Structures are given as C-alpha cells and as structure tokens.
Amino acid sequence: MELFGDPAQWLPLVFAGLMGLSILIYVVLDGFDLGVGVLFPFATDAEKDNMVASIGPFWDANETWLVLAIGLLLVAFPAAHGAILTALYLPVAIMLIGLILRGVAFEFRVKAPTPHKKSWDLAFWIGSLMTALSQGYMLGIYIMGLENTLWTFVFAGVTAVFLTVGYSFIGACWLILKTENDLQKKAVEWAKGGIWGLVLGLGAISIASPLVSPRIFDKWFSFPEFLLLLPLPLMSGALVVLIWLGLRALPTKDDSWAWFPFVAAIALFILAFFGLAYSFYPYVVPEKLTIYEAASAPESLFIILVGTCFVLPMILGYTALAYTVFRGKATELRYD
Amino acid sequence: MDTLILSRIQFGANISFHILFPTITIALGWVLLFFKLRFNATGDTKWMDAYRFWVKVFALSFAMGVVSGITMSFQFGTNWPGFMETVGNIAGPLLAYEVLTAFFLEAVFLGIMLFGFSRVPGWLHTLSTFLVAFGTTMSAFWILVLNSWMHTPVGFEMRDGVAFATDWWAIIFNPSMPYRLAHMLLASGLTVAFLVAGLSAFRWLVGDRSGGVRATMKTGLYLGALLIPLQIFMGDMHGLNTLEHQPQKVAAMEGNWETRSNVPLLLFAIPDEEARENRHEIGIPNLASIILKHKAEGVVPGLNEFVTEEGEVMHPPVAPVFWSFRIMVGTGMAMLLLSWFGAVMMLRRKRGVEGLPKPLLWVLVPMSFSGWVATLAGWYTTEIGRQPWLVQGVLTTEMAVADVPAPFVGTTLTAYLLIYVLLLTAYISVLFYLARKAVDGDLPKPRAPLSGQSITHQVAAE
Numbered sequence: 001m002e003l004f005g006d007p008a009q010w011l012p013l014v015f016a017g018l019m020g021l022s023i024l025i026y027v028v029l030d031g032f033d034l035g036v037g038v039l040f041p042f043a044t045d046a047e048k049d050n051m052v053a054s055i056g057p058f059w060d061a062n063e064t065w066l067v068l069a070i071g072l073l074l075v076a077f078p079a080a081h082g083a084i085l086t087a088l089y090l091p092v093a094i095m096l097i098g099l100i101l102r103g104v105a106f107e108f109r110v111k112a113p114t115p116h117k118k119s120w121d122l123a124f125w126i127g128s129l130m131t132a133l134s135q136g137y138m139l140g141i142y143i144m145g146l147e148n149t150l151w152t153f154v155f156a157g158v159t160a161v162f163l164t165v166g167y168s169f170i171g172a173c174w175l176i177l178k179t180e181n182d183l184q185k186k187a188v189e190w191a192k193g194g195i196w197g198l199v200l201g202l203g204a205i206s207i208a209s210p211l212v213s214p215r216i217f218d219k220w221f222s223f224p225e226f227l228l229l230l231p232l233p234l235m236s237g238a239l240v241v242l243i244w245l246g247l248r249a250l251p252t253k254d255d256s257w258a259w260f261p262f263v264a265a266i267a268l269f270i271l272a273f274f275g276l277a278y279s280f281y282p283y284v285v286p287e288k289l290t291i292y293e294a295a296s297a298p299e300s301l302f303i304i305l306v307g308t309c310f311v312l313p314m315i316l317g318y319t320a321l322a323y324t325v326f327r328g329k330a331t332e333l334r335y336d
Numbered sequence: 337m338d339t340l341i342l343s344r345i346q347f348g349a350n351i352s353f354h355i356l357f358p359t360i361t362i363a364l365g366w367v368l369l370f371f372k373l374r375f376n377a378t379g380d381t382k383w384m385d386a387y388r389f390w391v392k393v394f395a396l397s398f399a400m401g402v403v404s405g406i407t408m409s410f411q412f413g414t415n416w417p418g419f420m421e422t423v424g425n426i427a428g429p430l431l432a433y434e435v436l437t438a439f440f441l442e443a444v445f446l447g448i449m450l451f452g453f454s455r456v457p458g459w460l461h462t463l464s465t466f467l468v469a470f471g472t473t474m475s476a477f478w479i480l481v482l483n484s485w486m487h488t489p490v491g492f493e494m495r496d497g498v499a500f501a502t503d504w505w506a507i508i509f510n511p512s513m514p515y516r517l518a519h520m521l522l523a524s525g526l527t528v529a530f531l532v533a534g535l536s537a538f539r540w541l542v543g544d545r546s547g548g549v550r551a552t553m554k555t556g557l558y559l560g561a562l563l564i565p566l567q568i569f570m571g572d573m574h575g576l577n578t579l580e581h582q583p584q585k586v587a588a589m590e591g592n593w594e595t596r597s598n599v600p601l602l603l604f605a606i607p608d609e610e611a612r613e614n615r616h617e618i619g620i621p622n623l624a625s626i627i628l629k630h631k632a633e634g635v636v637p638g639l640n641e642f643v644t645e646e647g648e649v650m651h652p653p654v655a656p657v658f659w660s661f662r663i664m665v666g667t668g669m670a671m672l673l674l675s676w677f678g679a680v681m682m683l684r685r686k687r688g689v690e691g692l693p694k695p696l697l698w699v700l701v702p703m704s705f706s707g708w709v710a711t712l713a714g715w716y717t718t719e720i721g722r723q724p725w726l727v728q729g730v731l732t733t734e735m736a737v738a739d740v741p742a743p744f745v746g747t748t749l750t751a752y753l754l755i756y757v758l759l760l761t762a763y764i765s766v767l768f769y770l771a772r773k774a775v776d777g778d779l780p781k782p783r784a785p786l787s788g789q790s791i792t793h794q795v796a797a798e
C-alpha cells in the first residue's frame with residue numbers, strides 16, 4: 001500500500017470521496033422517492049397507487065445508499081461520526097422515525113384491510129415529510145458548523161423547507177418520466193412549482209455559507225479560484241432555464257423528452273453537491289476536524305477499500321439491471 | 337434515570353425490534369426458494385399458492401427489517417460513540433462488508449423478486465429469490481462475526497486505548513462465531529417453521545382445505561421437527577464454548593454462586609443478588625455438572641469468583657440472565673414436543689394434515705411467534721450476560737455511552753416504543769388478516785379455464 005505514497009494522506013481523501021459519492025447518490029435516488037411521498041396529498045387515490053408503483057421496486061435499494069454513507073462515516077472517520085451524530089441527536093431521531101413510518105406504510109397500505117389504507121397513506125406522507133424536513137434541517141445546521149443558536153436554527157429551518165421542496169421537485173420529474181396522462185400533466189405542474197424552491201434554496205445556501213465562514217468566503221472569492229469556479233453557478237443557472245423551458249413544452253404528444261427534467265435535475269443536484277463539497281473540504285466536522293485528523297487506521301481503511309473496488313462495480317451493475325428491468329411507464333405492482 | 341441506563345434500554349428496544357424481522361426473513365427467503373423450486377419441478381400450483389402467500393409476509397417483514405435496521409446503524413453514533421472510537425478499526429470493516437456484500441444484494445434483487453415475476457425470465461426470478469435469501473444470510477454472518485467478536489475478542493492489539501487489528505482471519509473466525517452463527521441460523525429456521533405451521537393451522541381451522549395450506553402445514557411442521565434437535569445440540573455446544581470464554585455468564589445462567597462440584601440443574605429459583613444466594617430452589621441433582629463437565633463431580637465456576645477484593649461486581653446481573661435462559665430452553669422443549677408429535681401424527685397411516693388432532697392445531701396458532709420469544713430470550717441471555725462489558729475485557733458499556741442529555745434520550749426512547757407497539761400490533765394483525773383473506777379466496781382460485789391444470793390439482797388434493 002506504500003505504492004501510491006503515504007496512505008495516511010490518500011486513504012482519507014479516497015474515503016471522503018466515496019462517502020461523498022454515496023451521499024450524492026442517496027440524495028438523488030431517495031430524493032426522488034421521498035419527493036413522491038411529499039407530493040402524496042395532491043394526488044387522487046388512483047394516482048397514489050400509480051405513484052407508489054413507480055417507486056416500489058427501487059426505494060429499498062435507494063435507502064441502502066444512506067446506510068452505506070453513514071457506514072462509511074462510521075468506519076472511516078469514527079471521531080467525526082460521534083461528534084456529528086450526537087450534535088444532531090434529535091433531528092436524526094426524527095428522520096429515523098420518518099423513515100420507519102414511510103417504509104412500512106408502503107407495505108401496509110396494500111396489505112392491511114381496505115379501510116385502513118387511508119391511514120397508511122397518511123403515515124406515508126408524514127413519514128416522507130419528516131424525513132425530508134429533518135434532512136434539510138441537518139444540512140443547515142451542518143453548514144452552520146453544528147452550532148445551535150437562534151440564527152442557525154432559523155437558517156436550518158429555511159434549508160429544511162427548501163430541501164423538501166427540492167425533493168418534491170425531483171420526485172415530480174421522476175413522475176413525468178414514469179407516468180402518463182393526467183398524472184403526468186399534474187407532475188409537470190408540480191415540477192414547475194418545485195423548481196422555485198430549489199432555486200431559492202441553492203441561493204440561500206450559496207449566500208449564507210460564505211457569510212458564515214470567512215474560510216469558505218476566501219475559497220470562493222479569491223483569484224484565480226473565482227474564475228475557475230464561475231462555470232459552476234453559470235451552468236446551474238443555464239440548467240434551471242433549460243428545465244423551465246422543457247417543463248413548458250411537456251408533456252409532448254409522443255412522450256419524447258419526458259426523461260429530460262429528471263436527468264437535468266440530477267445534473268443540478270450534482271453541481272450543487274460539488275459546490276458544497278468544495279466549500280467544506282478538507283473538513284468533515286466544519287471548522288473543527290479535518291478528514292485527516294478524523295480518519296481511522298490506514299490498515300483498516302485499506303481492507304475496506306480492497307473490498308469496495310470489487311464490490312462497488314457489481315453493486316452499480318445490478319442496480320442498473322434493476323432499473324432496466326423496471327424501465328418504462330410504471331404499471332400496477334403485482335407479485336405475479 | 338441517567339443517560340446510560342436510558343441509552344441501554346433504547347438500544348435493547350431497538351435491536352430487539354429489529355431482530356424480530358431478520359429472524360423471519362433469513363429463513364423465509366430459503367423457504368420461498370424451496371416453494372419456487374418445488375413449483376418449477378412439479379408444476380403443481382399448490383406450491384405457487386404457497387409462494388404467493390408467503391412472499392407477502394416476506395415483503396412486509398423485509399420492510400420492517402430494513403427500516404429498523406437503518407435505526408440500528410445510526411445508533412452507534414448517536415448513543416455509543418465510545419464504541420467506534422475504541423474498536424472502530426475492527427467493527428468498521430465488518431460493518432462495511434455487511435453493507436457492501438449483503439444489503440445491496442438483497443435490496444436490489446428484492447425488487448425483482450417481488451415485482452419482476454412477469455417481467456424477467458423464470459430463471460432470473462428464481463435466481464433473484466436465491467440472491468435475496470443468500471444476502472440475508474450474509475448479513476447475519478457479518479453482524480454475528482462482529483457480535484461474537486465482542487464476546488470473544490481476539491486478533492487485535494491495544495495502542496493508546498484504541499484497538500488495532502493484527503489478524504483478520506482470527507477476528508472473523510473468533511472462538512464463539514461458529515456456534516453463535518449456527519445457533520442463530522437455526523433459530524431463524526425454527527422461527528419460520530413455527531410461523532408457517534401456526535398460520536397454516538389458523539387457515540385450516542377457519543376452513544381452508546386448499547392444496548397450498550396443506551403444503552405449507554407440512555413444510556412448517558417437518559422443518560420444525562428436523563431443526564429442533566439440531567438446535568438443542570448446537571445450544572449445548574454453544575454453552576460449553578461460553579463456559580470456556582465467559583464463565584461468569586454461564587454461572588449466571590445456572591444461578592450458581594459458589595464454585596463447586598455436583599451442581600444441580602435448577603428448574604426454578606429466585607436469585608437474590610443482595611444476599612448472594614437463591615431462594616425457593618427446585619433442581620435436578622448433579623445435572624448441571626453433568627451437562628457442563630460430563631460428570632457428576634465436575635466443578636462448575638460460581639459467581640462469587642467474579643467479585644474483586646474491593647467488592648466490585650464483575651459478573652452480569654443474575655436474575656435476568658437466569659430467567660431468559662430458562663424461557664429460551666423452555667420454548668425449545670415445547671417446540672420439540674409439538675413438532676415431533678405433529679410429525680408422527682401426519683406420518684401415521686400417511687394421513688397427512690388430516691391426521692393432526694384439533695387441540696394440536698389450536699396450540700400451534702399461538703406458537704406462531706414462539707420463535708420470537710425464544711430468540712429474544714436467547715439474545716437477552718447472551719447480551720445481558722456480557723455486562724458490565726460491551727467488548728469483553730476491552731471496553732465497558734459505561735465507557736462507550738454518549739454524553740447526550742438524558743431527557744433527549746428519554747424522549748426518543750418513548751417515541752420509538754410507541755411506534756414499535758403500533759407497528760407490532762399492525763404487523764401481527766395483518767398476518768392474520770392475510771391468512772383469513774387467503775381462505776376467502778384472494779389467492780387465484782382458478783381464474784378461468786386457462787388454468788384448468790390447477791383445477792385438476794385442486795380436485796385431486798381435496
């Protein structure tokens with residue numbers, strides 16, 4: 001392992017990258033199915049079945065990326081793991097309870113006696129909402145350096161709302177891709193509403209984080225970094241405009257371009273993610289602990305890395321298989 | 337109550353809730369594969385009926401397992417940061433391998449297994465069923481490697497209070513792992529056997545005479561009858577292994593205070609830790625010595641050995657360990673009796689399910705969840721028996737706890753408990769609801785002439 005230079009240097013970086021990757025994949029994938037849950041009350045009963053059908057075969061695997069992300073935090077940066085999770089104790093609990101509610105509501109709503117279906121639909125919505133809001137809240141507190149003051153509280157409240165709207169936006173884009181007719185038309189409207197939440201949320205974070213941290217301010221607004229980074233906001237802006245134009249033209253008669261909003265939304269999430277990652281590197285606990293200080297023993301990290309190199313491509317492979325098997329418009333979920 | 341005790345209760349509650357569902361899915365996955373393969377081989381629709389009914393139970397249990405498992409993976413950070421900070425170098429890779437090799441496998445192929453029947457070729461559906469079963473078994477493997485290592489830690493060295501791995505092979509195949517893994521997998525098999533038998537008995541009692549219910553009734557009872565002797569044998573081996581590595585736990589299980597020979601096997605006693613003696617003992621003379629040392633004069637360690645000169649108690653609380661052990665073994669004995677009796681009745685004059693007497697069927701219904709009782713009791717024996725250690729001899733539970741304000745933990749604990757009660761009630765009632773619905777013909781009774789084949793089978797089975 002000395003082959004690539006000092007492992008205490010590059011291993012933490014590799015693991016920070018892997019962790020970032022799984023958070024990103026999680027936010028995109030569970031983002032769309034959480035978003036579908038958040039949109040639940042706006043749909044009719046028949047549409048609800050259709051919406052659940054569009055995410056049924058995927059949600060479990062989507063959430064596994066969260067388990068991987070938290071697992072990587074735990075194994076690669078044990079010191080940071082304790083610090084972050086104890087600081088976020090209550091929002092984490094709210095998120096977990098939300099995940100429990102929505103995960104089981106999926107199953108119960110079709111298996112429990114018919115009169116109970118409405119209650120489970122409600123549980124599904126509340127669970128999705130709790131999860132999305134608490135994740136947004138945690139994002140806000142994290143950006144604010146895990147401090148608990150009135151201001152960080154207000155800011156986190158704002159990010160909570162915007163991340164939730166952001167999720168419902170990508171959820172709506174998923175529905176445009178996976179559904180037809182009335183529901184698809186509705187989804188286009190939902191996406192048009194949701195995109196504003198996303199724009200405002202990204203704006204709020206981009207303005208607030210440099211203001212809170214002089215270090216982040218310097219990272220963005222010094223020369224020549226500023227010029228090199230300029231494409232990031234410019235591309236995001238361009239994407240927003242394209243999505244907006246796309247949404248106005250959708251749904252098309254032959255259903256062409258139905259994929260576009262979803263793909264563009266993913267691109268937008270990726271850009272935003274890179275912006276954040278750039279701001280925080282090399283810290284894993286903002287302003288307190290760098291990835292190098294928090295990393296576990298190189299031997300242990302190396303053992304995991306070897307496994308990851310073999311297994312990750314396989315995971316990506318069979319994930320792709322699942323998305324291929326269930327490609328096309330969502331149909332009724334049946335076990336036979 | 338302080339943060340430590342609340343965190344312990346919370347951890348115990350969360351893991352107890354979680355383990356209920358993997359216990360079902362680990363073995364039910366294989367049972368489903370069995371149904372599928374029987375169907376492939378015989379073309380008999382009763383196997384497909386069995387598959388269709390139990391795949392619903394599987395899907396529901398799996399969802400419960402997943403969401404409660406996600407809670408588990410956050411627990412280490414929110415409540416036990418000292419655990420990862422001290423033994424993270426060892427626990428970390430094991431947990432990571434669990435996610436990488438097991439969780440993704442089962443989660444992805446679950447989608448295809450549940451909803452892909454008409455979308456993928458038959459072999460791919462069967463393969464997916466296999467991979468899901470294999471994935472759940474792999475998760476059990478990795479998590480039990482970690483748990484066993486916490487009981488019998490080897491293959492590491494301590495540097496500045498942090499554990500570093502020196503020998504991964506030794507860590508994975510640590511001394512108690514093979515026993516714990518085998519015992520847990522058998523426990524899972526038994527839990528499913530009795531769940532299948534119990535729900536089938538319920539269906540039979542409310543008038544279901546379909547081929548599907550016959551097939552599952554037989555599968556459940558024969559599986560139970562087959563596994564329970566193995567489990568009792570494995571449990572004995574497990575106990576002997578524990579005697580070697582954690583004698584204080586065995587002393588608590590036996591309720592034995594003094595190191596001595598000719599120790600009786602206590603059937604009943606009320607261990608009193610204040611007085612350091614048992615009250616109201618009823619026991620079989622010499623039997624504990626015979627079981628543990630294979631001779632009546634065998635010397636068995638007692639709890640008083642594990643009190644330091646200063647009077648510090650280094651053995652687990654006695655009563656909970658003593659009692660949970662008896663509940664587990666008692667349930668095991670009941671399983672032995674019932675499953676063998678049932679098997680004999682079915683084999684006698686080849687009467688099959690018809691040969692089962694009504695009272696047995698009535699007893700099997702409440703036994704549906706006996707596997708849960710035994711499994712939880714077993715885990716309480718194991719885990720409480722390790723106290724005050726979290727990692728035997730390396731880290732105490734007290735050292736690992738987070739300094740989160742007690743009211744926080746109290747609040748989340750209350751919330752979890754409420755949700756668990758709600759979900760358990762919903763889960764159990766939905767299982768019986770599904771069973772009742774299956775009787776009323778939710779399962780495709782021959783849909784149209786198209787499945788004429790299934791009609792003939794149905795008639796033949798009546």
Ligand code: HDD
Pocket residue numbers: 515516517519520522523524526527567568570571572574575578585664665666667668669671706707710711712713714715716717718719721
């Ligand atoms: C269906 C479930 C079930 C049944 C019928 C039994 N067990 Fe068990 N037992 C478990 C389920 C279980 C378990 C939940 O799976 C445990 C907890 C940890 C473990 O590895 O297995 C366990 C633990 C456990 C331990 C503690 C090991 C340790 O030190 O950690 C012992 C000594 C036994 N068992 C022995 C027995 C005996 C002698 C049985 C005879 C009837 C028996 N078990 C039946």
Ligand code: HEM
Pocket residue numbers: 343344345347348351352355416419479480482483712715716719720723726733
């Ligand atoms: C699945 C079945 C399990 C059950 C039912 C179970 C149950 C329990 C219980 C009741 C306690 C509390 C002991 C006490 O406070 O006296 C405990 C402690 C603990 N167990 Fe387990 N356990 C299980 C498996 C595991 C596994 C697989 C792990 C680790 C990977 C684990 C890790 C712990 C930890 C970290 C504690 C510390 C908290 C404490 O001591 O209260 N357990 N467990």
Ligand code: HEM
Pocket residue numbers: 060063064067351354355357358359361362397398399400401402403404405406407408409439440442443471472473475476479480520
């Ligand atoms: C502290 C201990 C534990 C942690 C952190 C944990 C974590 C998890 C997580 C995160 C999942 C969801 C995986 C997914 O997304 O698909 C899960 C599922 C599972 N766990 Fe656990 N678990 C623990 C204890 C146990 C124990 C003791 C067993 C069995 C002996 C077990 C067996 C399983 C199995 C078989 C599954 C997959 C099937 C299902 O979800 O029903 N786990 N666990």
